[in-house]
Amino acid sequence: MPSRPGMWAIRGPLSRNQYWLFAALGLLAPLALWWLVSSSALVDKVFLPGPVDVFNRLVTWYMDDDLTSDIGISVYRVTAGFALSAIIALPLGLMIGTFRPVQAMLEPLTDFIRYMPAVAFIPLVMLWVGIEESSKISIIFIGTFFQMVLMMAEDVRRVPLAQIEAAQTMGATRGESVRLVIFQSAKPALLDTLRVTMGWAWTYLVVAELVAANSGLGYSILKAQRFLQTDKIFVGILLIGLIGLVMDQLFRLAHRKAFPWLHLRS
Amino acid sequence: MPKISIQHVGKVFGEGSHRVEALKDVSLDIADNEFVTFVGASGCGKSTLLRIIGGLEYHTSGEVLANGQPVAGPGADRAMVFQHYSLYPWLKVMENIKFSRRLKHGREDITSAEVEAASGRADALLSLMGLNAAANAYPNQLSGGMQQRVAIARALMGRPEILLMDEPFGALDAQTREVMHDLILHVHKLEKPTLAFVTHDVEEAIYLADRVVLMAPRPGRIDTIYEVPLPAEREQDMKHTPEFLRLKKEILARIRETSGMKTDQGMLDQLNMEAAS
Ligand SMILES: Nc1ncnc2c1ncn2[C@@H]1O[C@H](COP(=O)(O)OP(=O)(O)OP(=O)(O)O)[C@@H](O)[C@H]1O
Ligand SMILES: [Mg+2]
Numbered sequence: 159m160p161s162r163p164g165m166w167a168i169r170g171p172l173s174r175n176q177y178w179l180f181a182a183l184g185l186l187a188p189l190a191l192w193w194l195v196s197s198s199a200l201v202d203k204v205f206l207p208g209p210v211d212v213f214n215r216l217v218t219w220y221m222d223d224d225l226t227s228d229i230g231i232s233v234y235r236v237t238a239g240f241a242l243s244a245i246i247a248l249p250l251g252l253m254i255g256t257f258r259p260v261q262a263m264l265e266p267l268t269d270f271i272r273y274m275p276a277v278a279f280i281p282l283v284m285l286w287v288g289i290e291e292s293s294k295i296s297i298i299f300i301g302t303f304f305q306m307v308l309m310m311a312e313d314v315r316r317v318p319l320a321q322i323e324a325a326q327t328m329g330a331t332r333g334e335s336v337r338l339v340i341f342q343s344a345k346p347a348l349l350d351t352l353r354v355t356m357g358w359a360w361t362y363l364v365v366a367e368l369v370a371a372n373s374g375l376g377y378s379i380l381k382a383q384r385f386l387q388t389d390k391i392f393v394g395i396l397l398i399g400l401i402g403l404v405m406d407q408l409f410r411l412a413h414r415k416a417f418p419w420l421h422l423r424s
Numbered sequence: 425m426p427k428i429s430i431q432h433v434g435k436v437f438g439e440g441s442h443r444v445e446a447l448k449d450v451s452l453d454i455a456d457n458e459f460v461t462f463v464g465a466s467g468c469g470k471s472t473l474l475r476i477i478g479g480l481e482y483h484t485s486g487e488v489l490a491n492g493q494p495v496a497g498p499g500a501d502r503a504m505v506f507q508h509y510s511l512y513p514w515l516k517v518m519e520n521i522k523f524s525r526r527l528k529h530g531r532e533d534i535t536s537a538e539v540e541a542a543s544g545r546a547d548a549l550l551s552l553m554g555l556n557a558a559a560n561a562y563p564n565q566l567s568g569g570m571q572q573r574v575a576i577a578r579a580l581m582g583r584p585e586i587l588l589m590d591e592p593f594g595a596l597d598a599q600t601r602e603v604m605h606d607l608i609l610h611v612h613k614l615e616k617p618t619l620a621f622v623t624h625d626v627e628e629a630i631y632l633a634d635r636v637v638l639m640a641p642r643p644g645r646i647d648t649i650y651e652v653p654l655p656a657e658r659e660q661d662m663k664h665t666p667e668f669l670r671l672k673k674e675i676l677a678r679i680r681e682t683s684g685m686k687t688d689q690g691m692l693d694q695l696n697m698e699a700a701s
Contacts, residue, residue, distance in 0.1 A: 320510035323480050324575075328524040328582055329500030338526070342514055419513055419562035 207389035212396070215389040219378075232363055232375040233401065235291070239298025239366070240359040244352060247306040254307065255314025255344075256336060265311065272304035277365050289370040297369065301362035306355045313347035314340060346417045353409035360402045425492055426453035427586060427618040428477060433486035435472055435644075446472045447483070448643035456585075459612055459619040461629035462637045463675065465683035469644025470622040471590050477620060478504045478588050490586060500524065503584035503617075505575050507591045511563040517574050518559045521546050524582040549577040552611065569600035576608070580615060587617040591624060602660060605631055609658055626675050630668060631658060638675060640682035647682050650675060 163170045172180070189209065195201060196208035203211065219225040253260045279300050287293045317340050325339045367376030375394050382390035414421050435447040446469045454460050462470045475481040476488055479498040488495040490502055498504075512520050519526075525542045528534065550556055553573040563571055572592055579587060589608075593601045609632065612619055623629050629636045633652050640647040653667050662668055 318509040320506040320508060321512060323478075323498070324504065324506065324510040324578075325523070325527075326480065326498035327478055327500070327502060327504040327588075328527060328578075329498075330527050334527055338523075339512070342512070345514070417514065419564060422562060422565055 204386055204388055207392060211389045212392045216393045219390065219393060228373055228375050228378055231373045235294045235366060235374065236298060236359045236363050239295040240302060240356055242295065243299045243303035243306055247303055247310055250307050251310025252314055252341065254311035256340060268304050268307050272308065276301035276362060280369055284369060293369050294366040294371060297366040298359050298362045302355045302359045305358065306351065309351045310348055313344045313351055316347060317343040346413065346420055349409065349413055353406060356405055356409065357402055360398055427456040427491065428454040429489040431487045433476065433483045433488060435476065436484045445643035448645050450646055452637065452646060454618060454620060457616050457618055459632055459634045460637060461621045461623055461633040462639060463623060463626055463629045463679065464639035465641050465679055468639040468641035470639055472644065474588050474590050474620060474622050478502050500582045501584055502586040502588060503579035503582065505579050505589040505592045507594045511571055511575055513563050516560050516562055517555060518546060520563065520574055521549060521577045521581055523578060546581060549580055553577045569596050569604060572596065572604065580611065584617060587619050589621045591622055594624065608632065626672055627663060630671055631663060636675060638678055642684065648678060
């Protein structure tokens with residue numbers, strides 16, 4: 159009787175239970191290692207607080223230092239910067255990926271700008287937009303927008319030509335081809351691009367909150383460093399990671415709900 | 425009046441050192457309701473010619489008339505079926521088939537009688553293609569053969585007078601191809617489109633066609649046109665008749681001659697010697 163290939167076969171199968179087992183292992187092993195090293199008196203608590211210290215700090219931050227509003231303001235900044243760049247990047251990406259003159263005009267420029275370090279724009283942003291909320295949103299925008307445009311343009315270019323030409327031979331106008339074929343066909347890839355760039359938006363949060371902020375997770379991490387509150391730095395980093403993970407999962411869920419035909423086989 | 429009239433058509437891709445003369449002085453008339461297949465060595469311009477008729481590629485000299493009108497771009501009168509990736513994976517089978525109606529719907533007011541007629545036609549095409557059970561499936565749930573049936577049904581939905589097919593069965597296995605051959609002949613009889621069909625498979629080309637057009641490469645041109653000496657009503661058994669086999673042999677030999685890819689005996693000898701040493 160032919161036997162089912164084992165999970166260590168190349169691209170072998172993995173049952174649901176096995177998946178969760180390995181996922182738990184992957185998550186718990188570093189945690190255990192962390193706990194072990196931090197409690198072993200090898201390292202000073204100032205450099206490496208243990209899981210328990212970090213948890214206690216989380217609780218006091220929540221009870222006494224208004225963690226909720228720090229999270230709230232950070233989520234707001236990331237979401238606003240990200241949404242702004244998505245709203246502008248989407249039509250631009252669609253145009254670049256569809257019309258060659260637009261591509262020629264905008265792609266080299268975008269490519270150039272995206273290699274400029276977003277961090278280096280901070281002084282300019284402060285000069286131009288001031289130090290209000292808008293400056294933090296601007297930095298997150300600068301950090302994500304140019305990458306997003308290029309990735310979206312690529313998503314649009316990947317639409318098979320045959321799909322577009324089939325519509326044309328059915329009498330579709332240029333606008334109909336863009337709306338009913340190119341956009342529809344690229345949508346799943348575009349949503350994936352949003353998911354990936356959302357991650358980058360979070361990494362720019364800390365940078366953005368360098369700018370004269372007095373609230374937010376990134377700001378708290380920076381301030382904690384000044385007071386050597388290593389445990390608070392840990393809490394901040396872990397929270398940002400956790401929020402990112404949740405958002406990522408929400409995007410994946412939306413992907414499954416919006417594009418059922420892509421998830422029929424797995 | 426011929427349904428499609430190709431007059432001294434030339435097509436040059438690129439310029440300078442990238443210049444490729446894909447077609448040179450191609451002339452051909454295709455009659456209403458005729459079934460013409462195109463064969464020839466790879467790169468001889470079959471796809472290019474078909475795409476020019478479809479208006480997806482422009483020609484650099486000569487003239488192409490469809491229904492007596494110069495071809496100036498793609499249009500719903502000339503539907504096209506591609507080899508790959510042309511179905512819309514986000515639409516269910518029925519929605520794919522009705523895509524051309526949806527275009528129309530967005531543009532003009534449509535009476536409920538028209539909507540009903542369209543639904544009726546979509547249903548009829550679905551049955552004709554044997555796809556009834558798949559109406560609500562997504563394309564990626566279907567086999568390759570079924571996907572091509574959907575593509576054909578979708579192309580037929582707008583009642584095109586001309587149907588252009590570029591190796592539509594190229595990716596299918598031999599058994600499925602045979603089924604598709606009889607299906608497309610049935611469609612041709614029923615819907616009476618004029619059919620231009622590109623293929624690599626000489627047997628397929630003969631079995632389906634009234635005329636087989638053999639093209640030759642560098643520059644792409646029409647080499648020979650063969651009338652197929654078979655009764656209008658085709659049956660699979662005819663593939664074994666002497667006249668079928670003779671024509672097949674003749675066409676294959678001519679493709680080999682025109683392809684310019686003769687087996688180089690000197691090269692073979694050298695390879696053999698190297699292998700031996
Ligand atoms: N978009 C293009 N740009 C440049 N050259 C092209 C283009 N399309 C086709 N060609 C060239 O034109 C010639 C004819 O190509 P075409 O695709 O029409 O051949 P074909 O007969 O369909 O070949 P095959 O049997 O391999 O499909 C080839 O030399 C090809 O390289
Ligand atoms: Mg071809």
